[in-house]
Amino acid sequence: MALHGVRVVELAGLAPAPLCGMILADFGASVVRVDRTPHSAVSTDVQGRGKRSLALDLKRPLGSAALRRLSCAADVLIEPFRHGVMEKLGLGPDVLLQENPRLIYARLTGFGQTGKYANSAGHDINYLALSGVLSKMGRKDENPYAPLNLLADFAGGGVICALGIITALYERTKSGKGQIIDASMVEGVAYISSFLWKSQNLGLWNRPRGENMLDSGAPFYETYKTSDGKFMAVGAIEPQFYEQLIKGLGLDSDKLPSQLSFSDWPKMKKKFASIFAQKTQAEWCNIFDGTDACVTPVLSFDDVASHQHNKQRRSFIRNDQEEISPRPAPLLSRTPAVPSCKRDPFIGEHTEEVLLEYGFTKQEIAKLYSDKVIEIRKPKSNL
């Protein structure tokens, strides 16, 4: 796999950093998640695929010293705390990079390492709000609406941080040097919204929220309910595709207003909605599948893996516990990701194994254990 041989130490966090670590693990990196001790019964990391867990108390001097040793032998450290936490633990980048100048020290936060909000708590919705992107989302005459916690936490956070890490790893092959990555989710989500900024002069966003082409204003970029309570998604933007939509709906474009007549959009939406409500989702799929009308079913999590297209591409995978999840993307032709089929690690399951691998002696491990700096948890105790 592409990242085989890359050693990552990920300090356990809530949602974005775990995705970043999972991406690296899926593509072959050896990822050790450092969990807190004393731990809660269940990890809050639901994206632990392919990782190993080491339970270590960083607030104890021996614990932070152990992390320093791990960092010395690691390529990447991912830390998910607000600014200042690592410095308080004596584990700031100045310390760790001095000990290991090749280390890539990735700091994944909401607000970044500097600025007025650097020390403040926050979550996806706050970062999305501060990036400006949230102001663009939502239906007409309604409050801004955050699309789950996908944009800041994951797209602008976990994925952008992974991009930073891969870029820094590549650069290190030339310079031999590590560096610090200041991955702010506010900036990450702003960056991925560059299209919104760069397309402003096209007139795409001139109208109030919820009345533009791509923000639920247009009848041809919308979801519609079907007679069986499911939904179809319509994205027929280009005129030639719009024409196929109109045909599939059984309408005659000569008798309709032009596609871009904004004032007619509310009326056209109602018309489309009443037509979509007359057939089931499967019936609409029969009509639109194989056309260029840009009409697809809105699949539920229950249906998605068994949809013919997704099955053909094996887009979803099943682990040893029969849990279904998305296959890592993108597909690399020679060195694709090979996600682990095993269950996620229990907290402290690999403490001993990891410490041995990173050069700790059995005696040192025994001392850390008796001093309650580490926890060792055998899988059978969790079954």
Ligand SMILES: C[C@H](CCC[C@@H](C)[C@H]1CC[C@H]2[C@@H]3[C@H](O)C[C@@H]4C[C@H](O)CC[C@]4(C)[C@H]3C[C@H](O)[C@]12C)C(=O)SCCNC(=O)CCNC(=O)[C@H](O)C(C)(C)COP(=O)(O)OP(=O)(O)OC[C@H]1O[C@@H](n2cnc3c(N)ncnc32)[C@H](O)[C@@H]1OP(=O)(O)O
């Ligand atoms: C919208 C999302 C959030 C979704 C989260 C949900 C997925 C989860 C939220 C609640 C979870 C459930 C809940 O926990 C109950 C169950 C528990 C069970 O175990 C599992 C099932 C649960 C149902 C569980 C299920 C799910 O996990 C939940 C539903 C987001 O937006 S996430 C993005 C958040 N933002 C960031 O990540 C940006 C950077 N980070 C921060 O700004 C802060 O970390 C944050 C998030 C504001 C939290 O602040 P906090 O004060 O708590 O932490 P920090 O200031 O960062 O300091 C960390 C302290 O911890 C110490 N520490 C860390 N590691 C260790 C260690 N190994 N040993 C010892 N100590 C450690 C560290 O020193 C800091 O200590 P101090 O405070 O003293 O400095």
